[in-house]
Structure formats: C-alpha cells, structure tokens
Amino acid sequence: MHNDQAAGLRAMQSSTTELEGMEEQTEQSIPAETRSKNAKPVRVIAVASGKGGVGKTNVSVNLSVALSQLGNRVLLMDADMGLANVDIMLGIQTKYNLVHVLNGEKTLVEVMADAPGGFKVIPAASGDTRMAQLSPAENAGIINAFSEIDAFLDVLIIDTAAGIADSVVSYCRASQEVVIVVTDEPASMTDAYALIKVLSREHDLTKFQLLANMARSEEHGKMLYDKFSNVCEKFLEVSVDYLGTVPFDHDLREAIQKQSPVTLSKPNSASAKAFKRIANDINKWAIPNDATGYLQFFVENIFRSQNN
Ligand SMILES: Nc1ncnc2c1ncn2[C@@H]1O[C@H](COP(=O)(O)OP(=O)(O)OP(=O)(O)O)[C@@H](O)[C@H]1O
Numbered sequence: 001m002h003n004d005q006a007a008g009l010r011a012m013q014s015s016t017t018e019l020e021g022m023e024e025q026t027e028q029s030i031p032a033e034t035r036s037k038n039a040k041p042v043r044v045i046a047v048a049s050g051k052g053g054v055g056k057t058n059v060s061v062n063l064s065v066a067l068s069q070l071g072n073r074v075l076l077m078d079a080d081m082g083l084a085n086v087d088i089m090l091g092i093q094t095k096y097n098l099v100h101v102l103n104g105e106k107t108l109v110e111v112m113a114d115a116p117g118g119f120k121v122i123p124a125a126s127g128d129t130r131m132a133q134l135s136p137a138e139n140a141g142i143i144n145a146f147s148e149i150d151a152f153l154d155v156l157i158i159d160t161a162a163g164i165a166d167s168v169v170s171y172c173r174a175s176q177e178v179v180i181v182v183t184d185e186p187a188s189m190t191d192a193y194a195l196i197k198v199l200s201r202e203h204d205l206t207k208f209q210l211l212a213n214m215a216r217s218e219e220h221g222k223m224l225y226d227k228f229s230n231v232c233e234k235f236l237e238v239s240v241d242y243l244g245t246v247p248f249d250h251d252l253r254e255a256i257q258k259q260s261p262v263t264l265s266k267p268n269s270a271s272a273k274a275f276k277r278i279a280n281d282i283n284k285w286a287i288p289n290d291a292t293g294y295l296q297f298f299v300e301n302i303f304r305s306q307n308n
C-alpha cells in the first residue's frame with residue numbers, strides 16, 4: 001500500500017471528532033443518551049432511469065429537500081461520474097470527493113458539502129476508474145468511514161448516471177429501493193425497461209418504484225405507470241409500484257436557471273407540491289429490519305460489486 005493510501009485509511013478511521021462537529025451543525029441532532037456507536041437503520045434510495053435527461057437529478061435534489069423538511073437527516077450522493085450536476089443544480093461549489101478521501105487528503109465528513117435545504121452532498125468522484133480499483137484495505141477503510149456516519153443519517157439518496165453502466169447497476173443493487181424515472185417518450189420507456197431487465201435477470205432485483213416525470217397531469221402519469229408496469233410484470237418477474245407523478249413545470253426550469261431547487265425557490269409550484277407529496281409517502285415506507293436496512297450493507301455491496 002502506498003503511503004498516501006495508508007494516510008487515507010487512517011484519516012477515514014479517525015473521523016470521529018469531525019463527526020461530532022457535524023452533529024453540532026445538524027439541527028435535528030440525536031440526543032446524547034441515544035447516541036451510540038451501534039449501527040442504526042438508514043433508508044437507502046437509488047434514483048435511476050436508463051435514458052438520460054429525464055429528470056433524475058431534479059428528483060434526487062428535490063426529494064432531498066422535501067425529506068429534509070420532514071425532519072430527516074439526508075445525504076445526497078452524486079454518483080454520476082461524468083457531470084457534476086448536483087453541484088450545479090444546488091448552486092454550490094465543491095472541491096473534494098471520495099477520491100480525496102482515498103488519497104488521504106480529506107476525511108469522509110470533510111468531503112460532505114452543505115446544501116441549501118439543510119442536507120449534505122457527497123460530490124461525484126470524477127476519477128471513476130480510481131473508485132473501481134480499490135484494494136481490499138481501501139474498501140475496508142471506506143466501509144468503516146461510512147459505518148461511522150450512519151448514526152447521523154436517516155436517508156441516503158443516490159443520483160445515478162444515465163445508462164446501464166456497471167456503477168449504476170451496483171448502486172441499484174446495494175440500495176433498498178430503486179426509483180425509476182420515466183417520461184412519456186418511447187426511448188425513456190424502453191431504456192427503463194432494459195435497466196429493470198438487467199437488474200432483475202442478472203442481479204435478482206424484484207421490486208421497483210416508478211416516478212413519471214414531466215407529465216401533463218396526474219392521470220397522464222398514472223397512465224404511463226399502468227402501461228409500463230403491465231409490460232414489466234408480464235415479461236419480467238418484478239413488481240413495479242407507483243411512486244407518483246411530477247408534472248411538466250416551467251417553474252422547475254426557472255429554478256434550474258437560478259440554481260436553486262424548485263422546492264425551495266417556488267414551494268407552491270405544481271412540481272414542488274408533487275415532490276412534497278412523494279416525500280411524504282417515502283417517509284412512511286418501512287425500513288427493512290434485516291441487514292439490508294443498514295448503511296454497511298450498501299457500502300459493502302457497492303465496493304464489492306465495483307471490484308468484481
Ligand atoms: N418536471 C419537469 N418539468 C419541466 N422540465 C423538467 C422537469 N424535470 C426535468 N426537466 C428538464 O429536464 C432537464 C434534465 O433534468 P435532469 O438533469 O434532472 O435529468 P437527468 O435524468 O438527471 O439527466 P442526466 O441523465 O443527464 O443526468 C432539466 O434541465 C429540465 O430542463
């Protein structure tokens with residue numbers, strides 16, 4: 001192991017002091033008496049689509065805002081290695097990512113940026129190949145770093161890249177829930193179907209949540225859902241639940257221009273209201289009480305599958 005890697009592992013493993021600092025900044029801190037080193041369940045949700053440009057990053061960012069407003073401590077991970085979209089949409093500048101953690105330059109807590117709306121962001125690691133070639137010791141270091149933050153988190157949202165890249169598949173496999181975003185375009189539907197096919201046939205995923213975006217109305221969104229879920233349930237052995245519809249909304253486009261999530265800049269807009277309704281429903285989902293309900297399951301799987 002190189003010296004810088006060893007330093008990285010040490011830095012990751014000794015991040016407790018900063019975690020305490022992070023806790024102080026967090027409005028909904030865990031009371032001291034319930035704080036413990038023991039793992040606590042965390043909701044882990046991957047947002048995926050197949051086709052690009054259908055609204056994954058908007059869904060991830062606005063659900064992060066809305067879930068934070070419901071009192072959750074949310075971490076949004078930008079897993080799109082190609083483009084740093086989350087930063088741009090939130091109007092924040094980030095300098096560090098998981099690669100800096102591995103290189104020993106920063107701790108995990110130091111790379112988490114504060115987002116307007118009261119949540120944290122882990123910026124995209126632009127060096128995808130670096131993340132895909134971790135040694136077992138580096139894996140262990142990252143897993144340790146994540147297992148130290150689970151006491152400070154309620155929800156982890158992963159904004160994935162377009163397509164069916166290995167990294168997208170591994171993020172989906174490691175998450176408890178996979179939200180598939182579709183729009184009323186043939187390519188969006190067929191690419192989402194192809195993604196579900198790979199995830200179900202090759203990786204045994206059987207349950208998905210569908211979010212219809214840029215719809216004309218709730219009825220339009222439900223019609224897309226019916227069409228899509230019928231085909232999936234007929235040809236693939238999966239269940240697809242209806243998560244909700246987000247309408248096509250000019251206010252959302254304006255918000256993107258202003259680099260501020262629509263849920264914050266136009267909270268009464270049609271899309272913001274839809275995001276809030278969806279977040280309310282997500283908030284009622286049961287967190288699995290088996291091993292998959294823990295952050296460690298996510299982290300172990302993510303790095304295991306990226307290394308295979
Ligand atoms: N509900 C909506 N109403 C109107 N326009 C929307 C809506 N959702 C997304 N858009 C438009 O679609 C564009 C792409 O959205 P977004 O970046 O969230 O998609 P993405 O799936 O993350 O894309 P990529 O695959 O490139 O990561 C936005 O810039 C915006 O113009």
Ligand SMILES: [Mg+2]
Nearest residue numbers: 056057080085
């Ligand atoms: Mg995106």
